[in-house]
Amino acid sequence: MLQPLDWLVVVLYFAFIAFVGYRTGRGNKGLEDFFLAKRSMPWYAIGLSVMATQASAITLVGTTGQGYVDGMRFIQIYFGLPLAMVILCATLVPFFYRAQVFTAYEYLEKRFDGKTRSLTSFLFLLGRGLADAVVIYAPSVVLAIVFGIDEKVIIIAIGVGATIYTTLGGMRAVMWVEMWQMLIIFLGILFCLGAVILGLPDGISLSDAVRIAGATGRTDTVDFNPDPNVTYTFWTGICGGIFLMLSYFGTDQSQVQRYLTARSLTESRLSLLFSALLKIPMQFIILLTGTLLFVFYQFDKPPVVFNPVALERLAASEDVSALEADYDRAFDARKLAAEGFARALDTDGESEARASFLEADARMSGVRGEFLDRIRAREGTFSDTNYVFPFFVLTKLPVGVVGLILVAIFAAAMSTVESELTSLSTATIVDFYRRYARPVAEDSHYLAVSRIATLFWGGFATVCALYMGRLGSAIEAVNRIGSNFYGPILGVFVLAIGTRTANGHGAFIGVLTGIVAVQLTDRFWSISYLYYNLVGALTAVVVGYLLSRVFSSTNPSV
Amino acid sequence: MHRSSMLKEPDSPPPVFGTWGRFYAVVIANTIVTYLLLILFSMYAR
Numbered sequence: 001m002l003q004p005l006d007w008l009v010v011v012l013y014f015a016f017i018a019f020v021g022y023r024t025g026r027g028n029k030g031l032e033d034f035f036l037a038k039r040s041m042p043w044y045a046i047g048l049s050v051m052a053t054q055a056s057a058i059t060l061v062g063t064t065g066q067g068y069v070d071g072m073r074f075i076q077i078y079f080g081l082p083l084a085m086v087i088l089c090a091t092l093v094p095f096f097y098r099a100q101v102f103t104a105y106e107y108l109e110k111r112f113d114g115k116t117r118s119l120t121s122f123l124f125l126l127g128r129g130l131a132d133a134v135v136i137y138a139p140s141v142v143l144a145i146v147f148g149i150d151e152k153v154i155i156i157a158i159g160v161g162a163t164i165y166t167t168l169g170g171m172r173a174v175m176w177v178e179m180w181q182m183l184i185i186f187l188g189i190l191f192c193l194g195a196v197i198l199g200l201p202d203g204i205s206l207s208d209a210v211r212i213a214g215a216t217g218r219t220d221t222v223d224f225n226p227d228p229n230v231t232y233t234f235w236t237g238i239c240g241g242i243f244l245m246l247s248y249f250g251t252d253q254s255q256v257q258r259y260l261t262a263r264s265l266t267e268s269r270l271s272l273l274f275s276a277l278l279k280i281p282m283q284f285i286i287l288l289t290g291t292l293l294f295v296f297y298q299f300d301k302p303p304v305v306f307n308p309v310a311l312e313r314l315a316a317s318e319d320v321s322a323l324e325a326d327y328d329r330a331f332d333a334r335k336l337a338a339e340g341f342a343r344a345l346d347t348d349g350e351s352e353a354r355a356s357f358l359e360a361d362a363r364m365s366g367v368r369g370e371f372l373d374r375i376r377a378r379e380g381t382f383s384d385t386n387y388v389f390p391f392f393v394l395t396k397l398p399v400g401v402v403g404l405i406l407v408a409i410f411a412a413a414m415s416t417v418e419s420e421l422t423s424l425s426t427a428t429i430v431d432f433y434r435r436y437a438r439p440v441a442e443d444s445h446y447l448a449v450s451r452i453a454t455l456f457w458g459g460f461a462t463v464c465a466l467y468m469g470r471l472g473s474a475i476e477a478v479n480r481i482g483s484n485f486y487g488p489i490l491g492v493f494v495l496a497i498g499t500r501t502a503n504g505h506g507a508f509i510g511v512l513t514g515i516v517a518v519q520l521t522d523r524f525w526s527i528s529y530l531y532y533n534l535v536g537a538l539t540a541v542v543v544g545y546l547l548s549r550v551f552s553s554t555n556p557s558v
Numbered sequence: 559m560h561r562s563s564m565l566k567e568p569d570s571p572p573p574v575f576g577t578w579g580r581f582y583a584v585v586i587a588n589t590i591v592t593y594l595l596l597i598l599f600s601m602y603a604r
Contacts, residue, residue, distance in 0.1 A: 075596070082589040086582045214603025221596040234593075269578065273585050280592050 001148050002394075002402065009403030013184070013410065014161065017177055024176040025169020030443035031434075034450050035102055035426045036261050037172035043267040045179045047274030049419075050249075050258050051282070052182035057139035057413035058386065060185065063283065064192070065306075065385035067290020068297075071218030073232045075283050077530065080241025084249060085276035087242070089269040092250045095497050097265045102430040104256040104493070111496040113504030114435070119511060120492060121431035123485040124253055125424060131483075132420040132457065133464035138386075139413050140465065145309050146390040147406065155465045158410065162417040163458025167451050171261060174418045181411035188408025189285055192389075195397050196292045201299045208342045209295040215341065215354050216361060218291045221284075231528045240530030247486035247533045251493055254423035293392055298338040300396075301331050304371050306387035314375050327367045334360040417461065425453035484522065487536025488514025494537065495544045502548040510544020 002010075028034045041049075066074045101107045105124065109117035136159050144151035166174055200209055213219050223233045230236070249255045249272070262268035304327045305311045314320060337353070337360035344353035376382045393405045429450050438445070488511045495502035495510065517539035518532050 079593065082585055082592075086585055089578070090582065210603045214600075219600055219603035221600050222593065269581075273581065276585055277588060280589075280596075284596070 002406070003399040005400045006403030006406065009400060009407055010410070013407040014157075017161070017180070017414075018165065020177050020180055021165030021169045021173040025165065025173025028170045028172075028447060031102065031430070031446045031450065033172070034170035034447055035257070035422065035430070037170070037175060039261055040263050041172075041175055041261040041267070043262065043270035043274060045175055046258050046262055046267065046271035047278075048182040049175045049178040049415075050255060050271060050275045051278065052178040052185065052412075052415035053254055053258065053419035054248075054279075054416075055182070055185060055412050056135050056416040057409045058135070058142075060189075060286070060409055060412045061139060061142060061389045062386050063286045064290035064293065064389035065387070067218070067287040068294045068388045069290075069385050071213070071216070072221045072284070072287040072291055073223060075221050075280065075287055076223065076232045076234060076237035077241055077244075078280050078283050079234065079237030080239075080243070081245045081279050082276040083238070084242045084245035085272045087246060088250050089272055091497060092493060093259060093268050093272065094265060096256060096260060097262070097268055101260070102257075103253050103427050104251055105253070105427065105431055108492060108496060108507070112492075112502075112507050116492065116504050116507045116511070117431060118435070119508060120251075120489050121253075121427045123489060123511070123515075124427055127483065127485050128252075128254065128420055128424055129457070129460070130464060132417055132424070132461035133468060135413060135416045135420065136461055136465040137468040139409060142386045142390055143406070143409065145307060146387060146394055152466060155462060158413045158417060159458060159462030159465060162414045163421060163455065163462065166418045166421045166458065167454045170450075171257070171422055174422055175258070175261060178415045178418065181415040184404075184411045185408050185415075186282075188405050188411075189282070189289065191401055191404060192393070192397075193285055193289045193292070195401065196289055196296055196392075199296050199300075199396060200292075204295075204299070204342055208345060209292055211345055212295050212298065212338060212341060212357075213291045215357060216294075218294060228527050228531060231530065233528075236528045236530045240528060240532075240534055243487060243490065243533040243537055244530055247490040247537065251486055251489045252423075253427050254419045257423050257426060258419070290389065293388065295338075296392075296396075299335055301328075301335075303391070304368055305375065306384040306391045307382075308391075310375050310379065310382060310384070311371075314371070314378065317378060318374070320371070320374070323367065323370060327364070327371070330360070330364040330367045334364045337361075417458075421454050421457050421461070424457040425450055428453045428457070484518040484532060484536065485515060487518055487533030488512075488540040490533065491537040491540025491544065494541050495548075498541075499545060499548075501552060502545055503551055505551045506544045506546070506548025507540075509547050510540040510542075513543040514540030 032038055063074065096104060096107055099107050099110055101110070103121060105117045105121040108120055136155055140151050140154040140158065143149060143154050165177065169177075197206055197209075200206070204212075210219060223230070224235070225233045226235060227233070228236065259268040259271055262271060303311065304324065305314075334357070337357040341350075341353040341357040344350045372382065372384075390409070393402055397405065429446065433449060433453075434441075434446065438449075491514050492507045492511050495507050514536040518536040521527065521532060521535045522529075
């Protein structure tokens with residue numbers, strides 16, 4: 001359970017965020033103020049805000065868990081990010097900035113037509129509208145189970161907290177708050193890494209720990225396997241990852257809106273390059289923390305399953321005492337083998353000790369796998385990856401630091417939620433309300449409806465998150481489909497800035513065809529999901545370009 | 559060829575990269591170094 005000092009840290013965090021939001025969010029007068037911070041933000045604030053938007057709470061707890069369970073190969077998903085940032089800085093960013101648009105999709109009307117803008121903006125709203133609920137709900141479940149706080153309290157704290165200062169303070173408040181939230185996240189990550197390293201037993205150095213993890217393959221960060229069906233390899237990271245990142249940072253309003261707030265094009269570019277330089281090292285530290293946690297638990301007995309509630313339910317429904325005894329024996333054997341391996345490093349007996357350790361580790365994984373299989377047989381899909389890190393934080397870190405890490409998780413969740421809220425309300429008001437319902441009105445009117453839209457999306461996300469237990473699979477299905485829109489939308493932007501002959505009809509049909517292509521790929525081709533955006537973008541470009549030529553030859557006025 | 563470029567000294571070629579081009583090159587070079595460091599890390603840990 002959390003101690004009073006931890007609660008004090010949490011309360012101080014919320015007070016600090018409210019203070020920053022209030023100080024920086026005063027004096028909004030119109031849409032440019034409310035949605036783009038009057039294009040006045042410096043590059044470092046935007047860069048940190050871009051990173052905070054991408055780093056959700058489930059990224060923080062899930063990635064460390066991934067490091068524990070599967071190792072560091074997941075880092076390859078970010079290999080395309082710096083290259084994508086360079087491509088964006090050289091291509092899309094100048095177009096967006098010079099067009100003085102509020103949304104990425106608004107640019108498409110300037111280049112093509114209203115229907116292409118409305119379609120892409122609608123797809124964004126559809127894809128992101130429910131994603132916000134997932135961003136709130138997913139960490140709330142984990143925190144509720146591990147920290148023993150009521151799930152609804154966490155959902156309301158994240159959802160309502162983020163909605164209040166986003167509605168009142170607008171983009172300027174959100175971005176300054178996000179900058180601080182990202183710094184808190186950095187601090188939390190570094191504290192955890194330090195705590196895991198300090199928690200290693202006497203006689204086990206950091207170098208030993210890395211090599212123990214390395215023996216199990218968990219420190220493999222680069223895999224040159226050319227098979228496109230393997231999810232995380234160097235090639236999927238470079239080829240698929242670039243398109244994934246181009247789609248996300250180039251066409252997702254929640255990211256585009258960040259760099260549109262820059263006070264100059266130079267600062268826009270600098271913000272993206274800043275995050276390009278920091279992202280891989282940051283993910284390395286997060287994954288290394290998870291991987292070192294694996295080593296930590298070689299010497300300190302981990303629970304057989306990190307989700308205590310699922311374990312209790314299993315134990316209540318069937319007798320697992322024999323399996324638990326097996327697990328205890330397997331842990332003792334592995335601990336001895338790990339200690340032997342650490343002592344044997346750089347000696348003649350290293351390979352023999354390594355083999356014994358791997359055998360003991362496989363036996364322990366087997367017993368744990370048996371538990372997981374039994375839980376899956378009862379509850380369907382089950383994974384405890386997201387519970388590893390919070391469990392360690394609560395049970396092993398000192399009072400006060402637990403509060404700090406909890407605050408970092410809150411900060412990660414809220415920074416993503418508030419970015420989604422501003423982008424959803426911007427697309428709603430600028431691409432639909434101002435475009436179709438009230439093209440001309442007073443600034444005060446637009447400001448009022450913008451706040452109502454923010455409030456609506458915040459309320460919608462919070463309510464959906466509260467009922468997610470019942471609506472879970474439906475929301476996840478919509479969310480999954482939504483994530484397939486970005487490749488085709490990227491394809492339209494490639495058509496917009498890369499060709500002169502593409503037109504609105506071709507681009508419109510190109511997007512729709514791209515979406516169908518991604519759905520078919522998802523269904524019938526077991527290729528790594530990192531390639532989906534590549535498939536969607538290429539289909540949209542090829543079909544959009546060819547159809548544009550057909551339309552312009554049959555009707556030159558198109 | 560344009561007259562002004564014909565008059566340029568042979569030892570002062572036009573810049574291949576602008577300021578941003580150099581900046582992008584630094585980011586790409588840094589990224590490649592990051593990949594190499596990760597490969598070295600994996601090899602060391604094995």
